[in-house]
Amino acid sequence: MRLTRGRLTIRTLQYHARAYALVMIVTAVAAAIITGALFVGDSVRGSLRARVEDRLGDIEFALTAPGYFREALAAELQASSPTTILRSVAILLVKGTVTHADTGARASEVNVLGVPRELWGFWADRFTFPAGVLDSLRERAVVINESLAEMVGAGGGTAILVHVSKDSDVPAEHALGRKAGTVRPIRLEVGGVLPDHGPGLFALESSQVPVRNVFVPLETLQRSLGREGQANSLLVSARASPQALQTLLGLTWKIEDAGLRFRVDDAIQRVVVESRALLLPAGVSTLVKMAASRRQMGASETLTYLANTIALGSREIPYSTVAACDQILDHSLQAGTIALNQWAADDLGARVGDTLRLKYFIADDDHRLREVEAAFLLSEIVPMEGDTADPGWTPEYPGISNARSLRAWDPPFPVDLDRIREKDEDYWRDHRTTPKAFLPIADGKRLWASRFGDLTSLRLRPLWKDGDPVSHRAKGLDDEIARAIKPESLGLTFRAVKADGLRAAQGGTDFGGLFVSFSFFLIASALILLSMVFRIACDRRARELGILKAVGIDRGALSRLLLVDGAIVSLTGSALGCWLALAYASLLLLGLRTIWRGAVNAPFLELHTTWGSWLLGCGITLVCALGAVGLVGRRVASSMPRSLLAGSIPEDNADGSSGARLQPPGRLSFAIAAASLLAGFALVVCGALGLIAAEAGFFGGGAAIALGALAFFRAWLRAPRGHVATRPRARSILLLGAMNARRSPSRSLLTTSLIASASFVIVAVAAIGRDPGSLEPRKSSGNGGFSLIGKSSIPITVSLSLPEGREALGLGPEASRVLERARVFPFRVRPGDDASCLNLYRPQSPRLLGAPRDFIERGGFAWASSLHLTNEERANPWILLDRRFSDGAIPAVGDASTVQWILHSGLSEDIVIRGDDGQEIRLRLVGLLSHSIFQGELVVSEARMLEAFPRISGNRWFLFEAAQDDAGVITRELESGLESHGFDVEATGALLAGYQAVENTYLSTFQLLGGLGLLLGTLGLAAILARNVHERRGELALLRAVGASRSTLARLVLGETALLLAAGLACGAGSAGLAVLPGALSRSGSVPWAALGATFTAIVTAGFLASIVAVRAALRAPLVPALRRD
Amino acid sequence: MGALLRVTGLRKAYKTPAEDLVVLDGIDLELPGGSSLAVTGPSGSGKSTLLHILGTLDKPTSGSVELDGQNPFGLEDRELASFRNKRIGFVFQDHHLLPQLTALENVLVPALVGAGVTPEAESWGRTLLERVGLDQRFDHFPAELSGGERQRVAIARALLNRPRLLLCDEPTGNLDAHSARAVRDLFLELHREQQNVLVVVTHSEELANAFERRLALRGGSRGGV
Known part of the structure; x- marks a missing residue:
């Protein structure tokens, strides 16, 4: 097989496998940290999403009305579109308190849910109910969830008191609203306990804090609240949008669901539309009028109120209804005038032209009732017949309308029973709530309108008399009005609770990014360690690389060759590291569930990962690793062939000249270092004196001091060496060791800077933790x-x-x-x-x-x-x-x-x-x-x-x-x-x-991970020491050959360690300590000195242990080969 | 015949905190094609430094070097690398074979970093290995070869691209007498065949005597050619 660059790469990686294995391991560590941090973000989001699914089951939409609607609306809604609406259940959902009937242990902010059995169908496919729990839900027996059970110390058979407010429909803050005494305890027995997941966790709000739920049979709660046949929440599973559901609701609901009453009275040819909440909601009257006009009916606005007194001179009528209206007996009243019915006029002896006084309650901002008075001119006395004898002017008011007598009233305001006369009781018996007086509607609104509304009813009448009963004309008018009113205008709005919850699960805080930033020093240390071990691997190949240059490979080609080597190793390391990331993320999640619980309060966090994080983590690691490797490769490729052939990669000089140095630091370098120190101190002082923001003074000043100190250290590293031989022996060996740090200034400065920056942050974070x-x-x-x-x-x-x-x-x-x-x-x-x-x-x-x-x-x-x-x-x-x-x-x-x-x-x-x-x-x-x-x-x-x-x-x-x-x-x-x-x-x-516990937990997390980064940095120190010892093996062998003891060699190596550690800690922790001193003195009890001390002791110990390893390696190396080599 | 290699006023000095350390001080040299030169001198006289500069492995402080009428130190890095690849061959005292490649692959490295390993280059590499007596060792790794055999592989590698200038730095320094003689005879023979300029740095009088010319260096200056 022909020799190619690829084959050379493969052979090189095989031959130098051990050296490159270390590069791969370090890359894997970096990948584990980066990807693991991203997995934490995935896990938080995934766990929150899982919790949304868990607590809602198949519920996708929910509607919580401000008032009450018919329970049957749920079934009617589903029946209106059975293919779209898969399940629709009506429940009662109110806030309450639960106390243990015997011990008095209490839980507040409890969701008291009146539920039908159909509710559990939403979790039918997702949750296995504990045996017998659902059956335990019967008339006076309830089911509670685990959180509630723990809080009040209740279990099966425990008697509990459930306190809920038996509100009336009339707003409590209205003058005629019931303000106190509405909270009722309901004595119930715990039938079963649901675990804190699935329906036990049911809630419509998104929070990871466990809710407290008590599930009561719907009928039981309806009875207790006086809401038989009613519900206030709809839970729906549907293949539809919220808008579509809303439209279906508007087409399905009835006028009663809107909180309205529709009464037809053929005797007086009137249709009355009024509200259960006493006052008609804004916008409804317009729709009612429009619907009425389509039926050729006119609409009269009415605002009926309770007057404590109608008085003429010293004569008074107590506790009478007064109706403000725009028409009485087919004509309007003039502003400022009042009409009395015959009974009232006779009782007061009033005549047209008399000035009457009305006294009535209004509610002020302190929820107090205040009696005020208004005067009106009597303009008319109306007979009590037909329309003016209709008790229907006054809306039904629980506790009053159905009272047998005036004295039997149960009003929400104080009543002086001594004022009630026999004739008043007679009037009540014969005429009930028929108004005794009538005002112009404008005057009524002026006196009695509130934010809750300005009308109590609309009285509809045919515009002309045709002999037909009004019930014929008004047939279907109630449904027409219901369809005209948009449910959302009255607060009956469907929310996509599942979609909203899943969206909210994205979280307000990006934990992935947060943990990447917490792990910054860990990542930086890993990358610096990566470049060091890659450099060591290149060092071993110096002669190979030299010969490649000697036979004519150019700088760019050699750089690319090294990059390819590094890329293959980094890619392998990244891939391996992404698997290790699962372990790192699991560890972080364990931390979030235990020692860092204060930050999230989410013991349910589980590991979740996404392909995006896998790829991003691998990608970021690869890019950073390639960057580190590329920088090293470029430096190596730029070295002169001669120095490479000699077996070393020069540290600072591209010409590879040994022993020669760059220009020693000039006065300018020292001046800049001094200026940085002075600026730092100045910022700290200004911050302490309050001349600038404390954080700016601290961080800015501390950073400037640290940079100045590092600049001085750099200058010292590059300064010409002094003579050490003439100094006392013991100090000379240590000094000699320390001087070795100057053999490779950039390497020493890199390690010192990392230790300095990590220790700066650790001290800073410890000092800024607040204790409110x-x-x-x-x-x-x-x-x-x-x-x-x-x-x-x-x-x-x-x-x-x-x-x-x-x-x-x-x-x-x-x-x-x-x-x-x-x-x-x-x-x-x-x-x-x-x-x-x-x-x-x-x-x-x-x-x-x-x-x-x-x-x-x-x-x-x-x-x-x-x-x-x-x-x-x-x-x-x-x-x-x-x-x-x-x-x-x-x-x-x-x-x-x-x-x-x-x-x-x-x-x-x-x-x-x-x-x-x-x-x-x-x-x-x-x-x-x-x-x-x-x-x-x-x-x-x-x-x-x-x-x-x-x-x-x-x-x-x-x-x-x-x-x-x-x-x-x-x-x-x-x-x-x-x-x-x-x-x-x-x-x-x-x-x-x-x-603050959350913030302090984040800070301690940052500290811990920063400390780990610092620890990893000391491994970098160990790598440097090992490399230095390797480079100087001939020198050390020579020292041994001329009789230097083991302890002498140990002091030599420890001297360099001590210098780099001390310099790093002094620059970092020292500058941070100086910067926070003013603040720390003022709150000395709250700076965790012990923890800081322990952290730095661990760092120093690790550093010296690393030195010991390097020393032992030096002492173990055979003498002769080391001497012969050099 | 014009000089293939021309060196004029070559000077190399290193900066130290005390004063400049002059290693070469004004070396002049002209060598025509086919000539051979032995560079001798005591340790520290600048022999290796001179060789490295001639091979463009190091840069002079002042002075000039021309090979085939071209000054390589005026070239960009890539051009300089190409120049070195095509025109200069090196044999070092320590053979510097790549341990992960076989003997044949080591010979072919100059082709790899150049235009690539062509069938012709591979064939020529095999011929060179046969020529140096290692026809049975094509697929052996350096760890499986003796010192002399490794040096012969290095010689074959140096000659792969038929360089105009062949530089050898103590090529027999690590060999026993028998191997040293064999290696000496080998590259003199190949030098004659290829008619390149051969420059050898050596402490060995026996090896130096085998060359046409001799340049003795003392303290960075030439003692005589």
């Missing part, structure tokens, strides 16, 4: 001066700051005492995804907090940046939340870290979310907080939140500004007193510590 747990509440800090955060599972619609609010919640005197002294700031919550670093999933729709006015005016917190324009805005950027943008964007404030790293956004940028009606809402970031307690959410003003999300009622998030002594009492009193609401109190320091 010790931070006292301070207004200008991340805690804003607040000591406690309170969170409630069930909204609280009374004020904790007011005695009547605390009384309504049943809080005791101790709670009242401490809360009276504290300042409490209640926030609205629009539920969404946790946007903090504690959530691995990428937030699709961040949680929103609505900040009350007094919080905005108070100010405080540490700010990273804001869009302030005025001095007032600069002093208190919170007031930017009131800014109005012409495009309708809502100003929002977020934490800088969250915005940058999780939401991938920035100041003045918009974050787009969907409103309850599916419309796009733009949140514009006007301020960024620094290391704040708001890392999990975005903050908007309460006013703007209620404009965009009017249905949000009550507060679920509270900040407490209290004395330290009161903090414990507040916590105890509220957690016990509001146990049924699932109220949890947490110290702001603990919250920040939780966030």
